[in-house]
Amino acid sequence: MTETTQITLAELMIVAASETWRDNGEVLASGITTIPRLGASLAKLTHSPELLMTDSEAFLVSEPVPLGPRGDYKPKYEGYMSFDRVFECVWGGKRHVMIGPTQVDRWGQTNLSVIGDYAKPKSAMLGVRGLPGNSINHINSLFVPNHGPRVFVAGEVDMVSGVGYNPERWGEGMKQDYLDLRLIVTDLCVLDFGGPQHAIRVKSLHPGVSFEQVQTATGFPLLKAENLGETPLPTAEQLAIIQRLDPHNFRGAVLKNNPPALKAA
């Protein structure tokens, strides 16, 4: 099967990411950075045309905008979605974002702020950005291109930016109803929050990856989903759409050495 060995892991992850937006209804699909954005775009062009998307700046578009220089392509505007409007959308709960945090813990809490001591951090990243608001208001999924114990940490993340299912964080009277964590797409597997008390489970393993390998790369114990399977390879139709959405192959630069989806036999 020479053809399937040419499918890249990035492309497999795009297809896996697109599944998180299935059956969400009419919500704003925001995929932050290359693979999540291509996943959202693929979802809209295949199984979920009802999704709303932006040009990643300020306008709603009826058709996902290709990545990078576009030549003669003209975005197909259907509305407006400035940051001001995005916040209104977030607070109303009509959004599903996939972001790539620096750390994730067993409760799905995320960190994009600092690593280490808060007063004098070992590493300062971006800041909490919109994570507190996103996570407490609407559906969230996560993207981890480097699945390892430094991302999936043993205890809590160093600075809880996005909320999760840690009961100790939720005091009386705090409304937890809108917290809805769906999928984590990594370079090893797809995880969900389907265990008892939303414990993280391995939902599917990418081809050639074992559960033990994923567990070793994770700082907390994982469960196996009852129907644990293999993450599906992209179809020819999906690959053609991905190629059209990403003509400059930005997806090839996300993962180190752009590995194939299937290890060479």
Place this chain on the structure above:
Amino acid sequence: MALNKELTAAAAVAQLRSGMTVGIGGWGPRRKPMALVREMLRSGLKDLTVVSYGGPDVGMLCAAGKVKKLIFPFVTLDAIPLEPYYRKARESGAIEVMELDEGMFEWGLRAAGMRMSFLPTRVGLATDVLAKNPQIKTIVSPYEDGEVYVAMPALKLDAALLHVNESDRLGNTLVRGADTFFDHLFARAAERCYVSTEVLHDKLALDADTAKLNSFERYLVSGVVYAPCGAHPTYFGPNYGWDMDHFKRYNASATEDNGWQKYLDEFVNGGEAEYLSKVGGAERVAKLKLPVF
């Protein structure tokens, strides 16, 4: 009534005082009033509390040692995700921080503009934003739901700095970007708001469609500074894109010996006319391509 609010950047910055809380409009490397920021770099101001959706404005003011406290949801140059001088200041513990969610930050500006002490929101609950900012309190809904909310305190500004596409001498402004972010809220939250402008008119005379590009009233504007290319090196649509070459150079300076001083000497200390000429002049800035996202 002062019918002519025009003043120089130096005169505007001379009205600021050390220790003030200064809000800076724009978002990351977009629509930043950089000519005014550079004038602050040339000034003796210090111990500022800077309130910003942070980009190079925050990095440069940190590098120059002017920031006592930073109120922010993020600092980034987008294409260069990690702002080098913000990181240095943050990692060395040189600045105090009040780190907020992007929407809480907006809520704080809105509260200040409405002369409220706080506005309620669910955002921030169950995160370390509250744990790291014990001054931010929660409040229980007085209605039967009894829900607990964050009481996001007003972010009152002594001054706000904004860059706009057009202004007249009275302080009527036009803002034309695809997204103009929260500049109007900075204007409302501030005791005094200074706008720098690409184009300065004696008096705007507008048709109705163009008048819609006016997003805050002239009574909010204390001073108008004529500053063509005044947002460079940030993205200022539709006039010009960000200057990636300049950002790369700025970013590289952070890892060079004495890099910040060299950056100041090369670009900032000679004044704004020299700055513009060093970065290639207005013709080059006008040709900087708008970013494709």
